[in-house]
Amino acid sequence: MLTQSKLPLKQGMLENVMRQFNHAADIIELNSNIRKILSITNNELLIHFPVKMDNGDVEVFTGYRVQHNNALGPYKGGLRYHPTVDIDAAKALAMWMTWKTSLAGLPYGGAKGGIQIDPSKYSNAELERITRRFTYALGDNIGPEHDIPAPDVNTNAQTMAWIVDTYMSTKSPAERSKNQHVVTGKPLGSGGSEGRDRATGYGVFLNIKLWAQKKKIALKNKRFIVQGFGNVGYWTAHFLEKEGARLVGVQDANGSITNQQGIEVSKLFHYMQQNKGSIVDYPLSQAISNDCFFELDCDICVPAALGNQITAGNAGKIKAFLIAEGANGPTDVEGEEILLANGVGIIPDILCNSGGVIGSYFEWLQNRNGELWQMDEVLAKLEKKMKEVFEKVYETAENRDGDMRTAAYIIAIERIEKAYLQRGIFP
Numbered sequence: 527m528l529t530q531s532k533l534p535l536k537q538g539m540l541e542n543v544m545r546q547f548n549h550a551a552d553i554i555e556l557n558s559n560i561r562k563i564l565s566i567t568n569n570e571l572l573i574h575f576p577v578k579m580d581n582g583d584v585e586v587f588t589g590y591r592v593q594h595n596n597a598l599g600p601y602k603g604g605l606r607y608h609p610t611v612d613i614d615a616a617k618a619l620a621m622w623m624t625w626k627t628s629l630a631g632l633p634y635g636g637a638k639g640g641i642q643i644d645p646s647k648y649s650n651a652e653l654e655r656i657t658r659r660f661t662y663a664l665g666d667n668i669g670p671e672h673d674i675p676a677p678d679v680n681t682n683a684q685t686m687a688w689i690v691d692t693y694m695s696t697k698s699p700a701e702r703s704k705n706q707h708v709v710t711g712k713p714l715g716s717g718g719s720e721g722r723d724r725a726t727g728y729g730v731f732l733n734i735k736l737w738a739q740k741k742k743i744a745l746k747n748k749r750f751i752v753q754g755f756g757n758v759g760y761w762t763a764h765f766l767e768k769e770g771a772r773l774v775g776v777q778d779a780n781g782s783i784t785n786q787q788g789i790e791v792s793k794l795f796h797y798m799q800q801n802k803g804s805i806v807d808y809p810l811s812q813a814i815s816n817d818c819f820f821e822l823d824c825d826i827c828v829p830a831a832l833g834n835q836i837t838a839g840n841a842g843k844i845k846a847f848l849i850a851e852g853a854n855g856p857t858d859v860e861g862e863e864i865l866l867a868n869g870v871g872i873i874p875d876i877l878c879n880s881g882g883v884i885g886s887y888f889e890w891l892q893n894r895n896g897e898l899w900q901m902d903e904v905l906a907k908l909e910k911k912m913k914e915v916f917e918k919v920y921e922t923a924e925n926r927d928g929d930m931r932t933a934a935y936i937i938a939i940e941r942i943e944k945a946y947l948q949r950g951i952f953p
Contacts, residue, residue: 538833538858539614539615539618539619539833539834539855540614540615540617540618542618542834543618543622544565545859546859546935547564547565547625547939549932549935550932550935550939551939553926553928553936554936554939554943556939556943557943557946557947559951560943560946560947563595563951564595564624564942567592567595567617567620567621568595568596569593570590570592570593570613570616571590571591571592571639571664571667572589572613573660573663573664574586574587574588574589575587575663576659577652577655577656577659578655579648579652580651580652587641587642587643587656587660588641589640589641589642589660590611590612590616590639590640590641590642591638591639591664591667591668592613592637592638593635593636593637594620594621594624594635594636594637594638595624595635595636595942596635597635597942597945597946597949598628598632598633598634598945599627599632600633600635600669600670600671600672600673600674601620601634601636601637601672601673601674602623602627602634602636602637602674602676602883602886602887603619603620603623603638603675604619604623604639604640604675604678604681605638605639605640605641605675605677605678605681605685605689606638606678606679606680606681607640607641607643607645607679607680607685608640608642608643608644608679608680608832609642609643610642611639611640611641611643615833616640617638618855619854619855620636621636622636623637623638623883624636624942625876625935625938625939626875626880626883627883628937628938628941628942629876629877629880629915629934629937629938629941630880630883630884630887630911631911631915631941632883632884634674634883634887637675639675640678640681641660643656645680654688657685657688657689657692658688658689658691661688661689662692662696665696668708668709669705670704670706670707670708670890670893670894674708674709674710674886674890675689675708675709675710676710676882676886677711677757682711682757683711683712683716683718684713686709686712686713686716686718687712687713689708690705690709690712690716691716694706694708707890710722710889710890711886711889718889719889719892719904720899720901720903720904721888721904721905722885722886722889722904723757723761724761724765725881725882725885725904725908726757726758726761726879726882726885727759727761727762727765727852727881728761728765728881728905729878729879729880729881729884729885729912730758730761730828730830730852731761731762731766731769732908732909732912732913732916733850733912733916734762734826734828734848734850735769736912736913736916736917736920737848737850737871737873737916737920738848740920744770745766745769745771746769746770746771747770747771747772748770748771748772748825748826749772749773749774749786749824749825750763750766750771750772750773750774750824750825750827750828750846751773751775751819751822751824751828752775752776752777752828752830753819753827753828753830753831753835753853754829754830754831754853755776755777755778755794755805756778756830758852758879759776759830760795762828762830762850763776763791763828764791764792767790771826772788773788773789773790773794774822774823774824775819775822775824776794776805776811777819777831778804778831779804779831780804780806781804781805781806781813781816782815782816782818782819783805783806783811783812783813783814784811784814785810785812786823789808789810790810793810794808820835820840820844821840821845822845823845824845825846825848826846826847826848826850827844827848827849828850828851829849829851829852829853829856830852830853830856831853831856832853833853833854833856834856834858835856835857836849836856836857836861836862836865837858837860837861838860838864840861841860841864841865841868842864844865847869847870847871848870848871848872848873849865849870849871849873850873850878851872851873851874851875851878851879852875852878852879853875854879856875862929866929871930872929872930872931874930874931874934876931876935877919877934880912880915881908881912885908888904888908918937919934919937920933922934922937
């Protein structure tokens with residue numbers, strides 16, 4: 527029964543990204559041959575691999591890596607550890623990465639992958655062995671100039687450190703240092719970049735700030751809610767709070783809380799760290815039903831968890847005037863139609879959360895060139911890049927009298943189309 531209940535979500539993500547792509551492709555009258563190429567993935571890898579558990583038993587895990595398109599450069603995209611990971615979810619997320627990197631003007635294509643696993647059920651030592659074995663099984667399907675993974679749902683800098691160490695160990699001693707940029711999102715001591723930890727959340731915040739400036743809205747005292755209080759949700763909330771906005775609701779995998787007087791971001795984060803990563807029972811808040819979360823009275827809503835969270839079933843009850851998509855694909859097509867009809871602004875995922883892949887690009891460049899950038903330099907470069915991309919999307923939406931998602935897709939697809947038209951199709 528569990529598998530059946532999960533199935534619509536997984537199918538829906540792939541269906542959503544294809545509908546979004548086809549909608550934009552129709553508008554720009556995309557070359558039919560290029561549409562065929564972009565409608566499918568280049569490579570889909572499914573791996574079953576055994577790992578010995580702490581008790582001596584062997585478990586067999588299923589891992590995935592989908593490479594959608596590399597017309598603009600090496601594949602780039604995260605690895606997630608979650609029970610909902612499957613080939614369709616990976617295909618949808620890989621496609622979103624292609625549009626995201628193209629929109630940002632980066633020399634990357636799109637990929638995604640992960641392991642179908644609930645990481646909370648395994649020890650740290652087991653997760654290390656699972657990660658290292660998966661990396662070894664991937665072999666040369668990843669590489670610093672071929673396919674560069676990064677953290678995603680339930681993976682982090684430590685995961686990336688295990689991957690880079692395993693991958694480098696498979697190379698000859700003279701070649702190992704050349705492969706440090708096989709992943710991004712690494713710890714600072716393992717070749718990571720200053721500011722990479724907050725890049726996605728900072729990018730979400732910047733997009734909200736730029737949108738508000740366009741609408742002549744001050745963020746001070748605006749109320750916001752965040753779904754997902756991991757890396758993206760926390761840093762988004764941190765920067766919004768610094769701007770004077772007030773966090774009034776949070777939802778994580780364990781439950782939902784609210785306080786219209788405000789929830790102090792740092793105090794909630796500290797509580798969560800002491801409470802096994804859960805926000806549940808935070809004393810300065812009131813528990814609410816998960817089903818009521820998106821109905822909370824607020825001005826800004828930041829879905830920063832999983833896909834297909836805002837649907838036709840709850841979109842009409844949303845009171846926020848802005849949805850800033852910190853997650854990949856959090857709003858389905860029917861949900862978006864309702865939001866737009868109600869005059870709700872939407873900053874689409876491929877723009878809103880692209881700070882992460884831009885930060886990853888900066889880390890990749892530093893590793894490649896043997897450079898070390900300071901935090902202020904990284905954040906300044908990120909802000910400059912995000913502003914350029916936001917302005918382009920906003921202007922395209924205005925000129926075409928359309929929504930920001932369609933505008934973002936048009937820019938992303940046209941860049942890839944141009945590359946194919948210039949280079950031709952081999953042979």
